[in-house]
Amino acid sequence: MNATPATPQSVGIVQTEYVDLFSDGQTSLALDCGATLAPVRVAYETYGRLNADKSNAILLCHALSGNAHAAGRHHENDRKPGWWDNFIGPGKPFDTDRYFVICSNNLGGCDGSTGPSSINPATGRPFGLSFPMITIADMARLQKALIDHLRIPQLMAVAGGSMGGMIALQWGLDFPDAMRAVVVIASTPRLSAQNIAFNAVARQAIMVDPHFNGGDYYGEGVERPVNGLALARMIAHITYLSEKGLHEKFGRQLQDRKQLSFGFERDFAVESYLHYQGSTFVKKFDANTYLYITKAMDYFDPFPDPETTAKRLLAFNARLLVISFDTDWRFDTSRSKELVKMLNWHRKTVTFEQFRSIHGHDAFLIDDPHYMESLSSFLKRLLSEIRHPKVALT
Amino acid sequence: MNATPATPQSVGIVQTEYVDLFSDGQTSLALDCGATLAPVRVAYETYGRLNADKSNAILLCHALSGNAHAAGRHHENDRKPGWWDNFIGPGKPFDTDRYFVICSNNLGGCDGSTGPSSINPATGRPFGLSFPMITIADMARLQKALIDHLRIPQLMAVAGGSMGGMIALQWGLDFPDAMRAVVVIASTPRLSAQNIAFNAVARQAIMVDPHFNGGDYYGEGVERPVNGLALARMIAHITYLSEKGLHEKFGRQLQDRKQLSFGFERDFAVESYLHYQGSTFVKKFDANTYLYITKAMDYFDPFPDPETTAKRLLAFNARLLVISFDTDWRFDTSRSKELVKMLNWHRKTVTFEQFRSIHGHDAFLIDDPHYMESLSSFLKRLLSEIRHPKVALT
Numbered sequence: 001m002n003a004t005p006a007t008p009q010s011v012g013i014v015q016t017e018y019v020d021l022f023s024d025g026q027t028s029l030a031l032d033c034g035a036t037l038a039p040v041r042v043a044y045e046t047y048g049r050l051n052a053d054k055s056n057a058i059l060l061c062h063a064l065s066g067n068a069h070a071a072g073r074h075h076e077n078d079r080k081p082g083w084w085d086n087f088i089g090p091g092k093p094f095d096t097d098r099y100f101v102i103c104s105n106n107l108g109g110c111d112g113s114t115g116p117s118s119i120n121p122a123t124g125r126p127f128g129l130s131f132p133m134i135t136i137a138d139m140a141r142l143q144k145a146l147i148d149h150l151r152i153p154q155l156m157a158v159a160g161g162s163m164g165g166m167i168a169l170q171w172g173l174d175f176p177d178a179m180r181a182v183v184v185i186a187s188t189p190r191l192s193a194q195n196i197a198f199n200a201v202a203r204q205a206i207m208v209d210p211h212f213n214g215g216d217y218y219g220e221g222v223e224r225p226v227n228g229l230a231l232a233r234m235i236a237h238i239t240y241l242s243e244k245g246l247h248e249k250f251g252r253q254l255q256d257r258k259q260l261s262f263g264f265e266r267d268f269a270v271e272s273y274l275h276y277q278g279s280t281f282v283k284k285f286d287a288n289t290y291l292y293i294t295k296a297m298d299y300f301d302p303f304p305d306p307e308t309t310a311k312r313l314l315a316f317n318a319r320l321l322v323i324s325f326d327t328d329w330r331f332d333t334s335r336s337k338e339l340v341k342m343l344n345w346h347r348k349t350v351t352f353e354q355f356r357s358i359h360g361h362d363a364f365l366i367d368d369p370h371y372m373e374s375l376s377s378f379l380k381r382l383l384s385e386i387r388h389p390k391v392a393l394t
Numbered sequence: 395m396n397a398t399p400a401t402p403q404s405v406g407i408v409q410t411e412y413v414d415l416f417s418d419g420q421t422s423l424a425l426d427c428g429a430t431l432a433p434v435r436v437a438y439e440t441y442g443r444l445n446a447d448k449s450n451a452i453l454l455c456h457a458l459s460g461n462a463h464a465a466g467r468h469h470e471n472d473r474k475p476g477w478w479d480n481f482i483g484p485g486k487p488f489d490t491d492r493y494f495v496i497c498s499n500n501l502g503g504c505d506g507s508t509g510p511s512s513i514n515p516a517t518g519r520p521f522g523l524s525f526p527m528i529t530i531a532d533m534a535r536l537q538k539a540l541i542d543h544l545r546i547p548q549l550m551a552v553a554g555g556s557m558g559g560m561i562a563l564q565w566g567l568d569f570p571d572a573m574r575a576v577v578v579i580a581s582t583p584r585l586s587a588q589n590i591a592f593n594a595v596a597r598q599a600i601m602v603d604p605h606f607n608g609g610d611y612y613g614e615g616v617e618r619p620v621n622g623l624a625l626a627r628m629i630a631h632i633t634y635l636s637e638k639g640l641h642e643k644f645g646r647q648l649q650d651r652k653q654l655s656f657g658f659e660r661d662f663a664v665e666s667y668l669h670y671q672g673s674t675f676v677k678k679f680d681a682n683t684y685l686y687i688t689k690a691m692d693y694f695d696p697f698p699d700p701e702t703t704a705k706r707l708l709a710f711n712a713r714l715l716v717i718s719f720d721t722d723w724r725f726d727t728s729r730s731k732e733l734v735k736m737l738n739w740h741r742k743t744v745t746f747e748q749f750r751s752i753h754g755h756d757a758f759l760i761d762d763p764h765y766m767e768s769l770s771s772f773l774k775r776l777l778s779e780i781r782h783p784k785v786a787l788t
Contacts (some may be wrong), residue, residue, distance in 0.1 A: 033656040068548060133656040193640035193664040194632060200665040201628045203658070204672075208621040210604050229603040234595045235629060236586060246587035260693055261425040262527040264597070264685060268692065270587040271594040278598075289656060294567075298624055298662065301646060329723075332637075 008091035010081065011047045016112055018043050021145045029107075029142055035132035039121075042146050043068040043112020044104035047088055048096030050152070050344055051319060054115065057152045058094060058379070059085065059143060060103040061160030062165035064236075064293055065285060067111035070103040071096075072337045072380035081190045086367050093375040099156065106167070107142040108134045108293055110286035117218060117286045127288075129215035134292055136163070136300045138171040144178065149371040156382055158318075159183035159375075161364035162331065163293070166300050169339070172304055176317040181382050183375070185323040186364035188335035189342070190311075195330065202232035215288050229287040230278030237277045242327035242360030246270060247321045303342060313346040320350045321378050325363035327356075351378065402485035404475065405441045408466035410506060412437050415539045423501075423536055429526035433515075436540050437462045437506020438498035441482055442490030444546070449780045451546045452488060452773070453537060453573075454497040455561035458630075458687055459679060461505035464497040465490075480761050487769040492777060501536040502528045502687055504680035511612060511680045521682075523609035528686055530557070530688065530694045534564040538572065541685065550776055551709030552712075553577035553769075556725065556757035557687070560694050561731070567696055570711040573775050577769070579717040580758035582729035583736070584695045589724070592633055593688040596626035600681045609682050623681040624672030631671045636721035636754030640664060660753070697736060707740040714744045715772050717765065719757035721750075745772065 020039045024027050028038035045068045050057060060070055062083065071083050071088035082095035082103075088094040105113035108131070116131035122131075130252045147155060158179045160168040165187025172182040191199070209228030211217055217224045238246075250270040254260070257267065303309040320343055324336035333354050337346050343350040355371045363371075414433045416422050423433035439462045443535035444451060454464055456477065467475050476497075482488040488495050499507035502525070510525035517524075541549060552573045554562040566576040585593070603622030605611055611618045632640075644664040648654070651661070660666045697703040714737055716768025718730035727748050737744040749765045751757035757765075 042611070071727065078564055129658070190646065192637060193644040193646065194635075194637045196646070196662050197628075197632045197640065197664050200660070200662075200668055201625060201632070204628065204669070205599065205625055207658070208625070209602075230593060231599055231602070231625070233597065234591075238591045238595070241588075243586060245592065250587040252584065252590070252698075264523070264689070266586070266594070268590050268594075270591050274591055274594055275598070295658070304646075313589045359708070 009087045009089050010085065011072040011096055013075065014045055014047065014082070015070070015074070016043050016045050016068050019146065019149060021142070021149060025103050029145065032135040033133045037114065037132065038116045040107070040142060040145075041118065042104050042110075042111070042114075042142060044102060045069055045071070045082070046148060047071050047101040048092075049100050050100040054152050055154070055156060056098060056383060057100045057102060057147075057155050059147065059155050059158045059160065059171075060088075060094070060101060061139075061143070061164035062103060062106060063160070063162035063164045064290075064297070065281070066164070067109065068105040068113075068176070069111075071098070071101070084365065087372065094159075095374050095379070095381065096264050099379065102147070102150070104143055104371070105145055105294070106137045108289055108296065110289040111284075113142075115286065116288035116292055118217065126152045126216075126218040129288065131288070131292065133295060135296050136166045136170050139296070140174055140195070143167070143171070144175055145177070155179040155294065156386065157181040157183055157379065159185070160187070161185040162187055162361065163297055166297070169170055170300075170302065172316055172318045172320065173312050175337060176315040179318050179323065180386070181319040181378070182331070183321045183323070183378070184333055184336070186272075186325055186328055186361055188331040189303050189339045191298055192335075196298050198235060198298060199298055202235050203291050203294055205229075205231035205235070207290060209287075212287065215291075217287070224282075225287045226282040229282045229285065229290060230275075230288075232290055233281040233285075234274045234278040237274060239360045242358060243327065244327060245358045245360055246320045248358060309342055310346065313343070313348065316346070319382070320348060321375075322350060322352045323364070323374065324354045325357045325360070326354055328361045328363060329357060330361040333342050403483050404479065404753075405483045405490055407441055407469065408441065408463070408476070409468070410437050410462050412438050413540065413777075414699040415536070415543060423532070423539065425526050425532045426529040427527045431508065434501070434508045434536060434539075435506065435512070435723075436498050436508075436536060437503075438496060438540060439463055439465070439476070441465050441488075441495040442493050444494040448546050449548070449550060451494045451541075451549050453541065453549050453565075454488070455533075455537070455558035456497060456500060457554070457556035457558045458684075458691070459627055459675070461503065462497050462499040462506075462507070465495070478759065481766065481769070487766050487773065489770070489773070495627060495775065496541070496544070497787045498537055499542055500687070500689065502683055503532045504583070504683040505678075507536075509680070510609065510682035510686055520610075520612040522612070523682065525682070525686065527689060529690050530560045530564050531568060533561050533690070536567055537561070537565070538569055539570070539762040546695060549573040550780065551577055551773065553579070554581070555579035556581055556755065557691055559587055560591060560691070564696065566710055566712045566714065567706050570709040573712050574780070575713040575715065575772070577715045577717070577772070578730070578733065580719055580722055580755055582725040583697050583733045585692055586729075590692050593628060593692055596629050597685050597688060597781060598722065599625035599629070600685060603681075603732055603786060606681065609685075612679070618676075619681045620676040623676045623679065623684060624669075626681075626684055627675040627679075628668045628672040631668060633724045634755045636723065636752060638721060639752045642752060672752065704740065707737070707742065710737070710740070710742055713776070714718060714742060715769075716744060716746045717758070717768065718746075718748045719751045719753070719755070720748055720753045721752060723756060724755040
């Protein structure tokens, strides 16, 4: 453990695995809305090796547009690695020489796990909007079923950024003995009115797209609501970046031209960038999933009043690490502090760190030595506590 | 002058007037893009009376969605007064007992002045996207033609908020002897990358609406791109309000329900509010005007580099009052300060005030005693200087 860590490396070639849970014809996933789902497919990937006493497992929860593919590449010529590849691998914060890292596509997703684009077994057709409304707690519940399936009695940690942070927090509330620590990064205990407003506009953009067709747009040759989904992504993308970051990256720089067009072409580099973000997103994401997931975020509110908070935190058992970034205006540092304050008030073990970054909300995905070191040492210490449980740690 | 001011009153019933400028068959309005327009109709309203020496005229410049109807009502049963009625009238900051106040619909607008929905005399059909691209300087140029037409040799002040502030600033640069003072409220010397990004998404929302039809959607029974325009408005509206203001007004309050719908209805009050803003806006605004005006704002950049700035400010002659609001994140206080700093550097006479408000960018439209008093005393002092030119003012 004290050996000099090797240069950070990739986890190499990885494969997505699939498991059909609640497929015994008897059990089902009970959802907060009252509906049940069965069977439920989960797409997941794992990196590193589970140790003999199964004490080194970390569950990573992805954000809105993520998926199970968090690290490595699917084949030699894969153009891009997983979405958090810079944080997962030998010598990286989620050090695969030490930990067994698991990431699954969220319930309601569109990248392997059951969601609105999956086939409804009752009809043989894609669910579309007949998919039941899901919540952050439902997502955590399905992950818990996956962890049970993998026969891991207790996770070392559940960690996530943005919406992933909400799911991680939900684990701490709903399954207090199922993990030793929860890591909540660039997240919030609830969406603000402004957050809900941005989500509402994004959903409206999708739903007024004439190709939306009430959510029924699957099948060969059927046009999809790509314009609406691209708009939704463009709107959201502005909130992921800081004003300062956009200024430094683009400023008022023109795109491929020396003079203003005096027309409705894209004059500024920031316009081209946003359009590019929109048009690439629609190639890999499902509009219905966007609707369900944003609604799940809107609904997330585990601490609506002091009484409920006290009750929900009674059993909360995990160490909590909360991380925020100074230029994040989507989930401002004050939201993280609000969470920390509540947990402190209820005498829970909380560590809070704010890091400087120019990258706004997206900072949680981006290499920063201080941020990475903080994650890294928190996790190492957890593992060291498990291995040397009698050593008192100050 | 020292009499106790009467209780603020309304300007009463007012009428919009129309004038066709450049209608002599010889002159035309020269635009920055190189094109010319003739004739050009201007819709305008006036409040108060021009004094004998024509020294008490104030030109108000409206923002994106404003029009010529700044104060009073058009008839007895008019449901709403003009857009800045709380600031214009006897005893109000733009005191119609003292000043002659003029407000005209901007070039490119959709409320009486020539814009993309006007008939193109060359074709007999609405311009649509064949309307030439316009700039903030073009808007100021048309206003100057109106003021010349009204035979006012020098305005006491040109004032405006948001985009209106840009137009007012442009007056100071382009017509340095045409006014004694310029008032720039909640504005900026240029749009940031983030501002441009929001405008780009709004334009995209309009242009992908299937009823947009390349801007050719006028005429009886033709459907208009109302969904796209409503989306554009919803996006923009979020940027007009502060996060704190939205929180205090709506928080996570549900709309007409006690429980979450677990469906895609509008659960939260903030959603209903935004949808309402979108749906009312499309009844009175033209989508093409939205495209042209946002582009004009994107292009506004009178101070691109120190050399140009020095050159442009050489003749700048007006007293400048710059006002910003602490929760305005569309045009943050730092933008106003940037303008003030430039003017100070070039030894111009600048007064800067930041006011507290919870209303974000919209604060410039909203009653606040400190803000109103500041405007009021700045204008009174201007008039007093004109009337007593020999009195030295400290």
